Amino acid sequence: MLPELGEFALWISLPISIWGVVLAFLGGRWGRGDLVLSAERSVHAVLFLLAVASAGIIAAFLGDRFEYWYVSNYSSRNLETYFKVSGLWAGQRGSLVFWALNVAFFSSIAVWTNRARNRELMLWVSGTLLAVLAFFIVITLFITPPFERLPFTPQDGRGLNPQLQNYWMTIHPPTLYLGFTAFTVPFAFAIGALLSGRLDARWIQITRKWVLTSWFFLTLGIVFGMRWAYEELGWGGYWFWDPVENASLLPWIVATAFLHSVMIQESRGMLKVWNMVLVCLTFIMTIFATFLTRSGLIESVHSFALSLEIAYAFLGFMAVISIICLVLIVWRLPELRSERQFESFLSRESAFLLNNLVLLGAGFAVLWGTMFPLLTEGLTGSKVAVGPPFFNQVNIPIGLILLALMGIGPVIAWRRASARNLKKNFMIPIGVGLLTAGILAALGMRHVYALLTFAIGAFVLWVIVTEFWKGTRARARIEGEGAPTAFFHLIRRNRRRWGGYIVHVGVVVMFMGFAGAAFDREVRQSLEPGESVSIQSAFGHEYTLTYEGISTQRGQNMWQWIALMSVERDGRFIGPMTTERRFYEAPPQPMTEVGIRSTFYEDLYVILATLDDRVGIGNEPDFQRATFQVMVNPLVPWIWYGGLVIAIGTLIGLWPGGPVQSQRPVAGVTKPAARRPGNEPEPQPAGVG
Amino acid sequence: MSGLLAGVGLALLVVAWILHPLVTGRSAPMHRDDDELTDVQHRKRIALLALRDVEYDHHAGKLDEADYLAMKRKISAEALSALDEEERALSPGSPESLDVEAEIRALRATLREGAVCQECGNPNAAGSRFCGACGAALARARASG
Known part of the structure; x- marks a missing residue:
């Protein structure tokens, strides 16, 4: 009964989501709270219906219901039970329902947590979320129906691709999907900000944790995928620059750029247009990733069968989103002007901007290499393969520049740094890097990129450890705490800053792991x-x-x-x-x-x-x-240790609650001078707290 | 048949729940909360954050004394202008505006005297020995910066 109910639920979810889109936008336009409430309830209803649909698919797998095309093509009677459960995302048809379920899950959380807050934005946010949901539901109903029946019932199914019969199958795709789909929420808030005209820092503050959540799952998903490839594909490597691997890397790269540039907007009121572009681009890249995987246009270990309908649907969706973003950003351009100018090229702001440009350069190189076979085929009729040598040649130098920036950023002052100070602050870390290179060369290491990775890695680690040490020392001195307590409080009071540094340590460790491949x-x-x-x-x-x-x-x-x-x-x-x-x-x-x-x-x-x-x-x-x-x-x-450190760092940044205020009464303390808005995160010191 | 019945039941429930606000007139809140920052408050916040960054960069040896003083003057002026605007935005005489006026006076004094907490960035009234927000010793913090 459950599969039938699931099919029914999937059908009802379409009119409900469209109803929600219409009511959300009408309610926002006319200022009608009842319409808005109905739209917001539609978000939760769609989540519920998609959950029933997903349960229906899983029940069809568990019940060996081979009359369904999807079950008969991705399962067999002797398949292990947990692979039957993961059948939900094993093939195109189920995985698009699973994708929509994830979008609905995050949408529902976003709508629920903001039911009494940020209302000017939420009017438009719910509508945007529901519009994205409606698109995916349309695809699942009309192009890739998971409940399509065969004219006969086969005795047994064709079974699951053996490469997917691995425990990572139950972990890697859902994690990656969570990462892709969570980014719908920041995108919806960006659209909400553009439509409502509330372009101050509010939407950025709300979406900060969402972006970090998405980035957390994307990173984990990518690392899990590497581990899976390493264990299962049996060629001794973990990354092959396969088109679908690249497709998952693209939104990660743009989201990483956004995570950095958003800090400039928060603390300086600059780069507002740029941040809007990055949010839209990241979301488009998540759609692009699924387009690449599902259209089957480019050959890959991951890809599903060639489907031109899917390709056109996703291309159309990307085109519509791009046009909407472009029109809205141009419309709001006067309100998106920077509040300040860059004061000096030698400043942390510049380092952040350079990080953004280099990241996007890497993104473009990956995109170019991935799309090149398709473009040449379109133009000349013959496919030209672009393999790992191209990607390595371009991305290793870019990766090393990014690695170096992780060490340069924290040492440069905000706004304006002087050459004299830079020299003073860089002398020792650069010395550490050179010393590392010297020792490794003396030990016989001759591989240039590997030497550079270890030297720059040592430089970055030195800088980060010094930052932690300086912060802990200052705190210990001011508060009279012991070093371990001071260190703990230091991280607790500005989780994003110190969590970010921990993520950087993880990245360095991971890069060193990559460099190991030279040997x-x-x-x-x-x-x-x-x-x-x-x-x-x-x-x-x-x-x-x-x-x-x-x-x-x-x-x-x-x-x-x-x-x-x-x-x-x-x-x-x-x-x-x-x-x-x-x-x-x-x-x-x-x-x-x-x-x-x-x-x-x-x-x-x-x-x-x-x-x-x-x-x-x-x-x-x-x-x-x-x-x-x-x-x-x-x-x-x-590489895996680095991934773990990155995950820990991200979780520290994500941990709920703002910086903790010391509650201890101190003699001679004056009344707090500044009024604190209730749910506003306290301005965080960039320094020792 | 039972599947169909369950489906119809499910659909009716969902539709009833969604239509409920339209029938009863129950409404979602439509306006911003009182505790959300206004644009001016946001600008004030940015200026104070910048002040904090400059303090820390100086403290950590990343900024020269001359640069530090020049930047501090400039950012303090930005903060003061945001404060002036905030003051103008409030109607005079209301208890809230009196409260804010007192706050602004204190902040102004703080920005001029430079008693911004090194630890948490809270601007404290001139002559404070400890930070009103986090309790850090201001005199020592300032001395070390």
């Missing part, structure tokens, strides 16, 4: 049971892997050939390791499961490349020759 080692060898293969890591460890044999197992939906290796490091046995070949039954497809053994600074990565002796498949010990690809990937674990 990957690899050997490929065919072995009989009992034979060994050796490989030396960049850190000088000698790994010896002895092939013990293969065992054959029958899984729920597959056959597994599991090769057992015993591993020695520098002559000492450190444990066993397995790597597998699998053959899935539905759909019939081979897969590789890599073996990974991590230490703090390097990964031993083993792939069972081929089973050379087919007879060995039957557990015959004499016929088990197999070829193994063994790699040692230095510093890859640092």
